[in-house]
Amino acid sequence: MKASVLERIRNIEDLPTLPSVAIEVLGLAHSPDVSIQRIAECIHQDPPLAAKVLKLANSVFYRRGDRKVETLHHAIIFLGLAEIINIATTVSVFSALAPGKRSEASIRESFWDHSVATGLIARHLDKKLGMKSLGREFVAGLLHDIGKIILDQHFHAEFMEAYRVSIEQDRAMFETEMEFCGTNHMELGYFIVQKWNLPEYLADVILYHHQPSHATHQAMAALVSVADLLAKAVTLPCGGDRMSFILSDQESWHVLKDRGYAVDDLDMERITFEMESIGEQVRSYISTVMEPTSPEYVHG
Amino acid sequence: MDDKLRPAYPVMKDETFILLRDFIYEHSGIYFADTKKGQLEARLMMRLRASNLPDYDKYYYMLKYDPQAARELRALFDSVTTNETSFYRSPPQIQAFQEKVLPELITRREKKGERMLRLWSAGCSTGEEPYTLGIVVKEVLKNALPDWNMRIVASDISEKALKSAKTASYSEYSLRGVPPEIKQRYFNAHDGMYQMNEDVSRLVELQYLNLSDTKRVQLMKGFDVIFCRNVLIYFDDAARKRFVSQLYDSLNHGGYLFIGHSESLHNISRAFKLVHFPGALGYKKE
Numbered sequence: 001m002k003a004s005v006l007e008r009i010r011n012i013e014d015l016p017t018l019p020s021v022a023i024e025v026l027g028l029a030h031s032p033d034v035s036i037q038r039i040a041e042c043i044h045q046d047p048p049l050a051a052k053v054l055k056l057a058n059s060v061f062y063r064r065g066d067r068k069v070e071t072l073h074h075a076i077i078f079l080g081l082a083e084i085i086n087i088a089t090t091v092s093v094f095s096a097l098a099p100g101k102r103s104e105a106s107i108r109e110s111f112w113d114h115s116v117a118t119g120l121i122a123r124h125l126d127k128k129l130g131m132k133s134l135g136r137e138f139v140a141g142l143l144h145d146i147g148k149i150i151l152d153q154h155f156h157a158e159f160m161e162a163y164r165v166s167i168e169q170d171r172a173m174f175e176t177e178m179e180f181c182g183t184n185h186m187e188l189g190y191f192i193v194q195k196w197n198l199p200e201y202l203a204d205v206i207l208y209h210h211q212p213s214h215a216t217h218q219a220m221a222a223l224v225s226v227a228d229l230l231a232k233a234v235t236l237p238c239g240g241d242r243m244s245f246i247l248s249d250q251e252s253w254h255v256l257k258d259r260g261y262a263v264d265d266l267d268m269e270r271i272t273f274e275m276e277s278i279g280e281q282v283r284s285y286i287s288t289v290m291e292p293t294s295p296e297y298v299h300g
Numbered sequence: 301m302d303d304k305l306r307p308a309y310p311v312m313k314d315e316t317f318i319l320l321r322d323f324i325y326e327h328s329g330i331y332f333a334d335t336k337k338g339q340l341e342a343r344l345m346m347r348l349r350a351s352n353l354p355d356y357d358k359y360y361y362m363l364k365y366d367p368q369a370a371r372e373l374r375a376l377f378d379s380v381t382t383n384e385t386s387f388y389r390s391p392p393q394i395q396a397f398q399e400k401v402l403p404e405l406i407t408r409r410e411k412k413g414e415r416m417l418r419l420w421s422a423g424c425s426t427g428e429e430p431y432t433l434g435i436v437v438k439e440v441l442k443n444a445l446p447d448w449n450m451r452i453v454a455s456d457i458s459e460k461a462l463k464s465a466k467t468a469s470y471s472e473y474s475l476r477g478v479p480p481e482i483k484q485r486y487f488n489a490h491d492g493m494y495q496m497n498e499d500v501s502r503l504v505e506l507q508y509l510n511l512s513d514t515k516r517v518q519l520m521k522g523f524d525v526i527f528c529r530n531v532l533i534y535f536d537d538a539a540r541k542r543f544v545s546q547l548y549d550s551l552n553h554g555g556y557l558f559i560g561h562s563e564s565l566h567n568i569s570r571a572f573k574l575v576h577f578p579g580a581l582g583y584k585k586e
Contacts, residue, residue, distance in 0.1 A: 229576070232578075233576040233578060233579070234579070243578070244400045244575060244577040244578070246573050246574065246575050246584065247574065267564070267566045268566070269331075269565070269566045269581060270564060272576065273331040273564075274333070276333055277333050277334050
């Protein structure tokens with residue numbers, strides 16, 4: 001990132017911020033002696049956050065079995081601390097970036113669709129490959145392009161130009177972003193999640209999702225990179241990104257293979273067919289996170 | 301349940317759908333997405349009746365465990381494949397051919413100074429597919445087409461289908477997926493039928509070919525793109541593997557194979573590289 005661009009970002013006063021409770025929860029997650037009680041208490045300080053976390057914990061995306069999770073305490077026991085942190089992170093980022101007003105510029109709309117699709121596909125592949133990323137792959141997939149939101153908000157004209165040229169000349173977004181904005185969505189995403197103090201793996205995956213072999217968390221960066229491509233292939237974006245690719249030639253594919261994951265045994269045709277109907281899940285996820293929470297969830 | 305409330309036809313449970321879907325995929329390579337449950341249910345209803353079975357679970361167990369099920373498998377595959385064909389069928393595949401594959405092949409050939417392309421529509425039925433390819437070729441090459449040595453071989457096992465393809469005359473229904481401007485540019489309407497323009501139809505060379513005739517198929521060489529959609533299902537596993545390996549040999553290096561939109565080569569061949577196009581899969585011979 002150019003010094004002048006960094007300066008410009010630092011000087012932006014209205015960069016999105018995370019709710020203070022979220023910051024505290026995420027901080028707690030790093031501390032060695034964290035207890036379920038302590039996390040639950042912490043989330044409870046922010047009732048809308050608590051309600052959303054419970055709602056998501058009971059949604060089809062996280063729910064296990066028929067039992068409804070009634071309290072945060074139970075949610076943490078059932079889903080595990082890692083998933084609760086994942087959910088709290090997701091809910092907080094969504095609220096900070098206020099996506100969703102579906103009437104907004106189309107790039108925002110397709111941005112969240114693509115992000116959620118990438119998260120869901122990452123989760124699916126994680127299961128198929130037995131990577132056991134504990135749901136972190138979903139959050140990483142969801143947030144991999146977060147820098148684009150900041151670009152859209154604070155470098156709007158330049159970003160739109162980058163977007164246009166990328167489509168016209170069939171070039172990668174990160175290239176045209178660099179040309180017009182002096183930075184790209186990986187750098188900006190890295191900058192913002194560090195500023196928010198989100199877990200370190202997220203910053204790493206965001207920065208290197210186009211070059212996973214450079215990442216510290218190589219396997220996860222590679223997984224997100226594959227999911228990113230697949231999401232583009234199956235969700236048929238209108239205009240732009242009408243790319244074609246050979247998965248087995250990708251850097252991400254080789255990273256996964258070198259790290260011992262049996263990618264060549266994956267039935268990619270079948271996975272692709274399965275993911276073709278992902279649109280419904282994406283819409284359902286977005287509405288679960290976005291819609292106002294009913295009062296029944298606030299108690300407990 | 302009160303008999304009056306009982307539906308007149310059996311309902312496919314979600315679990316049964318998944319069992320049947322997996323079974324069909326494993327044995328044929330054809331995948332029924334969740335959204336296609338209704339379609340599968342409707343198609344299998346006939347098989348249920350023919351086999352005199354009360355519900356889909358019983359049908360699944362018969363397929364899986366009855367030693368006589370091989371014959372039923374044949375009938376099942378016949379009922380899950382739609383034999384119908386139309387212009388611009390599976391648009392994302394045609395789009396991949398038009399926007400990615402053809403430009404790539406043209407550039408490569410031009411660099412070598414060889415203005416020649418060979419396409420094969422294997423199992424062309426009444427001609428909608430090869431003529432669609434012809435239209436696309438004309439759309440992409442435009443005025444440069446006469447400078448190219450372009451041949452689209454279209455083969456089928458049905459003499460009747462080939463005869464119909466030769467007339468190159470189609471109903472409104474066959475053209476339902478054709479964009480209006482294409483329809484206007486490439487067809488002449490008369491008496492409620494649409495006649496394919498000569499400048500497209502003469503690109504297409506129709507021929508009789510039985511795809512399980514390995515000796516004859518062996519003679520098919522030097523193709524840049526092969527469309528062989530919804531054909532593999534008619535072969536048993538061993539024949540399918542043999543045939544796909546023949547298709548591989550029929551392709552030039554850098555050439556592409558397209559199979560049906562929901563078909564998979566995963567359990568059949570690893571010789572190709574799987575290519576993801578927007579909304580469609582293709583196979584490349586490197």
